[in-house]
Structures are given as structure tokens and as C-alpha cells.
Amino acid sequence: MYLNAILLALREIRRNLMRSFLTILGIVIGVAAVITMVTLGNGATRMVSEQISSLGSNLLILRPGQRMGPAAFGSAAFRVSDADAIRTQIWALRGVAPTVSRSAPLVAGNENWSSSVTGSTNEYFTIGNWQFASGRPFSDEEQQSGRAVCIIGETVRNKLFGRQNPVGAQIRVKNFSCPVVGLLVAKGQGAMGMDQDDMVLIPLKAAQRRLIGKPQDVTVILLSMRDGVDSSQVMTQIRRLMRERRKLAESEDDNFTIMDTRQIAETLSSTVGTMTTLLGAVAAVSLLVGGIGIMNIMLVSVTERTREIGIRLAIGALEHEVLLQFLIEAVALSMLGGILGIVLAFAACLVLSSVTQMPFDFDPGINLVSFFFSAAIGVLFGYMPARRAARLDPIEALRHE
Amino acid sequence: MSGKNDALLEFRDVVKTYGQGQTAFQALCGVDLRIAPGEFLAVMGPSGSGKSTAMNILGCLDAPTSGAYLFQGVHVERLDRNQRALLRRHYLGFVFQGFNLLSRTSAQENVELPLLYRGEPAAQRHAAARQALARVGLSGWETHTSAELSGGQQQRVAIARAIVTQPLVLLADEPTGNLDSTRSHEIMELLVRLNREQGITVLMVTHEADMSAYAQRIVHFVDGMVESDAAQPERETQ
Numbered sequence: 075m076y077l078n079a080i081l082l083a084l085r086e087i088r089r090n091l092m093r094s095f096l097t098i099l100g101i102v103i104g105v106a107a108v109i110t111m112v113t114l115g116n117g118a119t120r121m122v123s124e125q126i127s128s129l130g131s132n133l134l135i136l137r138p139g140q141r142m143g144p145a146a147f148g149s150a151a152f153r154v155s156d157a158d159a160i161r162t163q164i165w166a167l168r169g170v171a172p173t174v175s176r177s178a179p180l181v182a183g184n185e186n187w188s189s190s191v192t193g194s195t196n197e198y199f200t201i202g203n204w205q206f207a208s209g210r211p212f213s214d215e216e217q218q219s220g221r222a223v224c225i226i227g228e229t230v231r232n233k234l235f236g237r238q239n240p241v242g243a244q245i246r247v248k249n250f251s252c253p254v255v256g257l258l259v260a261k262g263q264g265a266m267g268m269d270q271d272d273m274v275l276i277p278l279k280a281a282q283r284r285l286i287g288k289p290q291d292v293t294v295i296l297l298s299m300r301d302g303v304d305s306s307q308v309m310t311q312i313r314r315l316m317r318e319r320r321k322l323a324e325s326e327d328d329n330f331t332i333m334d335t336r337q338i339a340e341t342l343s344s345t346v347g348t349m350t351t352l353l354g355a356v357a358a359v360s361l362l363v364g365g366i367g368i369m370n371i372m373l374v375s376v377t378e379r380t381r382e383i384g385i386r387l388a389i390g391a392l393e394h395e396v397l398l399q400f401l402i403e404a405v406a407l408s409m410l411g412g413i414l415g416i417v418l419a420f421a422a423c424l425v426l427s428s429v430t431q432m433p434f435d436f437d438p439g440i441n442l443v444s445f446f447f448s449a450a451i452g453v454l455f456g457y458m459p460a461r462r463a464a465r466l467d468p469i470e471a472l473r474h475e
Numbered sequence: 476m477s478g479k480n481d482a483l484l485e486f487r488d489v490v491k492t493y494g495q496g497q498t499a500f501q502a503l504c505g506v507d508l509r510i511a512p513g514e515f516l517a518v519m520g521p522s523g524s525g526k527s528t529a530m531n532i533l534g535c536l537d538a539p540t541s542g543a544y545l546f547q548g549v550h551v552e553r554l555d556r557n558q559r560a561l562l563r564r565h566y567l568g569f570v571f572q573g574f575n576l577l578s579r580t581s582a583q584e585n586v587e588l589p590l591l592y593r594g595e596p597a598a599q600r601h602a603a604a605r606q607a608l609a610r611v612g613l614s615g616w617e618t619h620t621s622a623e624l625s626g627g628q629q630q631r632v633a634i635a636r637a638i639v640t641q642p643l644v645l646l647a648d649e650p651t652g653n654l655d656s657t658r659s660h661e662i663m664e665l666l667v668r669l670n671r672e673q674g675i676t677v678l679m680v681t682h683e684a685d686m687s688a689y690a691q692r693i694v695h696f697v698d699g700m701v702e703s704d705a706a707q708p709e710r711e712t713q
Contacts, residue, residue, distance in 0.1 A: 385575050389589045390564025
């Protein structure tokens with residue numbers, strides 16, 4: 075009986091292919107929207123939370139200028155002595171890495187590439203959670219003398235050396251040449267979508283002299299805190315110290331910014347989470363609207379097929395059989411819509427995640443939930459028209475024009 | 476006529492009232508009628524005479540307001556909607572004036588429909604439907620949809636659908652009302668043949684005298700009552 079009813083329903087859907095398609099369009103779009111939103115949202119959340127760990131734990135970034143303000147370029151750089159002062163005066167910090175960086179052309183053999191070249195100390199690696207794939211960090215001698223040696227990221231290795239081990243090879247950076255002493259383990263994309271592995275590291279002194287030409291300047295200072303310290307307290311201490319060292323009067327604003335990366339990442343990830351929920355909810359509303367569309371068409375269909383229902387009742391169809399036929403038809407339609415929606419969502423996620431460079435996490439949970447939700451919508455909105463069909467008086471129905 | 480216990484269908488003082496209170500309309504005012512197995516009965520009468528109401532009750536599509544309707548001794552008026560549906564499913568076949576085939580559905584599928592509700596397996600359904608179509612002279616037309624068939628052919632498909640379950644009673648409501656006279660006579664001869672060869676009891680509503688001439692017995696309704704009920708001599712069919 076059930077098999078028959080399913081058969082009848084499918085036959086009816088096939089008979090009205092165009093109308094069936096239009097009927098389920100709402101469900102298709104609704105399901106696709108929900109799945110796409112949630113999947114992309116999950117991808118974005120994961121991306122952000124991965125960045126929390128890839129940035130390094132308990133990381134503070136100190137840079138000159140106001141964060142968003144126009145002063146960013148006008149403010150004076152830090153000095154090496156600023157970094158030293160922070161290191162010696164603030165106990166709660168574990169590591170301090172003064173850095174300067176600038177984009178520079180790189181040449182190795184026949185290959186060339188342009189990348190960000192950063193000068194810093196070995197502390198840079200511990201603060202940023204960098205691991206060495208091969209080679210070594212800078213030696214003390216290299217750090218002291220400012221000799222030009224470099225440690226490169228995975229992307230730079232790829233561009234200049236392909237799959238070869240670069241350690242020992244020579245790279246020409248801007249106008250000086252330096253041997254590669256280390257290769258870092260790839261980290262992937264960073265917080266704002268930039269490639270973290272597209273970088274070259276040289277000793278701070280070498281960068282200050284040869285790249286920037288200002289031997290005492292430091293642009294960004296990376297700081298890592300000890301475990302369990304209160305970041306806002308540490309930030310207040312640093313702020314007080316820097317205001318003092320930069321001789322700011324009471325009335326003046328800070329001309330530097332301290333960022334707590336974990337805080338940023340947490341804010342970002344909770345924002346993304348909220349957005350996902352919101353977009354998912356909006357998409358769910360469209361699913362509901364799709365359900366109403368199905369009810370609408372099913373009601374029209376019952377009216378249109380009144381005579382047919384009359385015939386079925388006259389030749390001995392029971393009430394629940396007619397009910398079942400129309401209910402199954404509605405559920406089959408909505409499930410078909412669910413399946414098409416899942417397919418559409420999969421395609422949309424593939425395209426969107428490759429365009430936005432976000433990871434695509436296929437989430438079977440949301441796919442199943444959406445599918446069963448669409449089936450439930452079929453039952454919910456199919457029941458009323460189906461009951462109307464089943465309750466028809468066969469005599470009236472047969473007389474219906 | 477047949478004895479009291481031989482009746483296949485029996486009306487006892489059947490009253491059917493539509494509506495309530497002031498607007499109430501009595502379509503049948505106490506009808507007694509006995510139909511024996513194997514009869515070919517024509518129901519005639521002007522519109523509003525109650526003949527359609529009587530047919531609906533006979534066909535178990537409707538229940539009387541008062542009185543009794545016995546189907547093989549079963550009190551149909553005591554059955555609920557679904558029980559009456561089961562009675563129709565197992566013992567009755569219907570042919571309508573407007574054919575009432577499912578559109579965009581092949582003749583074969585139309586004929587199989589009642590078997591589908593009886594839950595018969597597909598192989599049996601197909602065989603029975605082909606057989607029924609052959610009996611009405613439509614072998615080779617199985618895959619045609621109703622739009623591709625003439626009126627006479629559509630009515631044959633409808634008859635095939637009605638007899639595919641091998642019913643006791645075939646109810647035909649103006650089966651020739653939408654057909655020209657040649658097709659009408661063909662349909663009538665088909666009904667007579669089914670009546671004689673298969674022993675199916677045929678109840679037919681008509682207002683055309685040449686159609687009722689095929690029946691063995693003619694019941695005239697006027698104003699909700701049986702005005703005349705007469706047997707007529709057997710007629711030779713070609």
C-alpha cells in the first residue's frame with residue numbers, strides 16, 4: 075500500500091514536471107541557503123580559531139600610530155632601546171621581538187619573487203609559534219654582527235626553489251645577497267586572508283642597516299605574555315611605559331597601539347558565529363516560505379484534481395489512502411527539494427569557498443538536518459490539503475467541473 | 476419476481492432528505508425496490524425525480540436519511556464512509572456519463588486503478604487490465620491516454636475499469652449521454668453482453684427510451700417515488 079502510494083505520488087510529480095519544479099523551488103533555495111550559510115560560517119569560524127593558535131598564544135602587538143587613525147604613518151617609530159626597556163621592566167612578558175619589515179624583490183637563480191622581508195631576533199620564532207622544517211635559527215654571531223643570512227617561509231621556497239631544499243642556497247634580497255640558513259614549517263592563511271608563509275626573515279641589525287637604512291628604528295614589537303597573566307594589566311603597564319618613553323603629555327593621545335591578538339581573534343570568531351546564526355535564521359525563514367509555497371500548490375492541486383479524487387473515492391479508495399497519497403506527494407516534493415537544495419548548496423559552497431579562500435568543511439549534520447526539516451515541512455504543509463482531499467464527498471467531487 | 480431472500484439489492488422505505496428545516500428537500504420519499512442478481516435494470520425519470528439520488532444510494536456513495544438499504548442482506552445505512560468504500564471496492568463498478576478517466580494516464584493504468592486499491596501485485600494487475608480491455612474490444616490501445624481516444628473508446632475504457640474487479644453490480648449513470656447514437660448502441664450492446672455472459676447485475680440511469688429498451692426491467696421515478704416498475708421482453712441483439 076505504501077509502495078503504491080509512493081508510486082502514485084512520483085507518477086503525479088512526473089506528470090506535472092514543470093509545476094513540480096516551481097513548487098519545490100522555494101524549498102530548494104531555502105535548503106541551499108541554510109546549508110551554504112552554515113557551512114561557510116563554520117568555515118569562517120574555523121579559520122578564525124585556527125588563527126588564534128597560529129598567531130601564537132598570549133601575543134601582544136605594539137605598533138606606532140593609532141590603530142585606525144591617520145597618525146599611523148606619521149608617528150615616530152620605536153627604538154631598539156624601547157624594546158629593551160620593555161623586556162627589562164615588565165616581568166609578565168616572556169618574549170619581546172622587535173621587528174622591521176619591508177617588501178623587497180627576491181632573486182634566486184632564474185627565479186624571482188617579491189615578498190615581505192622582516193628583520194627580527196630569534197624570539198620572533200618562539201613568539202609566533204614557528205617551527206623549523208630544516209636548517210636553524212640565527213646564530214648569536216649573526217644577530218650581533220648584522221650579517222645577512224635568511225630564513226624563509228614555505229611560499230617563498232616554492233616560488234624560488236620549487237620542491238628543493240633551499241638551505242645553503244643564496245638569495246639576492248634587494249641589493250644584497252644572503253645565504254638561506256633555515257626553512258619554516260608552513261602555517262597557511264593568516265587572519266585577514268594573507269599568506270603567512272610568504273615571508274623572509276633576516277637578523278634585525280641586517281634589516282635595519284641594509285633594508286631600511288635606519289639602524290635604530292623598530293616598527294613593530296611582538297610581545298608574548300607569560301601564562302596566566304592578565305592581558306589588560308600588562309597592556310596598561312606597557313602603555314604607561316611607552317607614554318613615558320615617548321614623552322607624551324597628559325592631554326595627548328597615545329601615538330602607538332597595543333593589540334591583544336587573542337582578544338581580536340575571540341571577538342572576530344564570536345562575530346562570525348553571530349553572523350552565521352543570523353544568516354542561518356534568515357535562510358530558515360525562506361525554507362518556511364518554501365513550505366507555504368508547497369501548501370499553496372497542493373491546495374490548488376486538490377481543487378484541480380477534485381474529479382480525480384472523486385473517481386478514486388468512487389472506485390473504493392479509503393479516506394486514509396487518499397490522505398496518504400497527497401501527503402506522500404507533498405513529502406516527496408519537499409524531499410526532492412531538499413535533495414536538490416543539498417546539491418545546490420554543495421556547488422555554492424565549493425564556488426564560494428574557493429572565491430573567498432575559506433576552508434570548506436562539509437558538515438553532514440546540517441545537510442541531514444536541512445533534509446529532514448524539508449521533509450517535515452512537507453508533512454506539515456501537506457497535511458491540510460491532503461485532509462481536504464480525503465474528506466471530499468465523492469458525489470460532489472464527481473460533479474465538480 | 477424473485478423471492479424475498481434472493482434480492483441482491485433491496486430498498487425498504489428509503490427516504491433521502493437534503494438540507495434541514497425550511498430549506499429541506501426530500502429527494503426520495505419512501506422508495507421500495509428489490510433487485511435480483513443478474514438483472515439489467517434501467518432507471519428513468521425527469522431531472523429532479525430522485526433517480527440520481529437512488530443510484531447514489533444504490534452505489535453506496537451516499538446513505539439514506541431513513542429506511543433501509545440491504546446489499547446482499549447487509550444494512551448499508553449502518554455502515555460508515557470507509558466501510559461503504561470497501562463495499563464499492565469489492566462489489567461495485569461505476570461507469571459515468573463523463574467517462575471520468577484520469578487525464579494524462581494510459582488506458583492500462585486507468586483500468587488498473589481499482590486493482591491498485593485492492594493491493595493486487597503488479598503482474599496480476601497488468602494481466603487483469605489487459606484482459607478487461609480485451610473484453611471491451613480495446614486490445615492494442617493500452618498505452619493510449621484518454622486524450623488520444625474517442626468518446627466511445629473512453630467509455631469502453633471506463634467500462635473495462637468497472638469490470639476489471641469482477642464486480643457483482645455495474646452502475647452506469649447515463650453511460651451514453653455524451654455519445655452519438657452509433658457509439659451509444661455499441662456501448663449498450665457491450666453492457667448487455669457483460670450482463671448475459673458474466674452475470675453482472677447492471678443498473679443504468681438514462682433518459683433515452685432507445686437505451687432503456689436494452690434493459691429487462693424499467694423503473695420510472697417521479698417526484699421521489701417509483702411511478703412504474705415493469706419488466707419488458709428480451710430484446711434480440713446483433
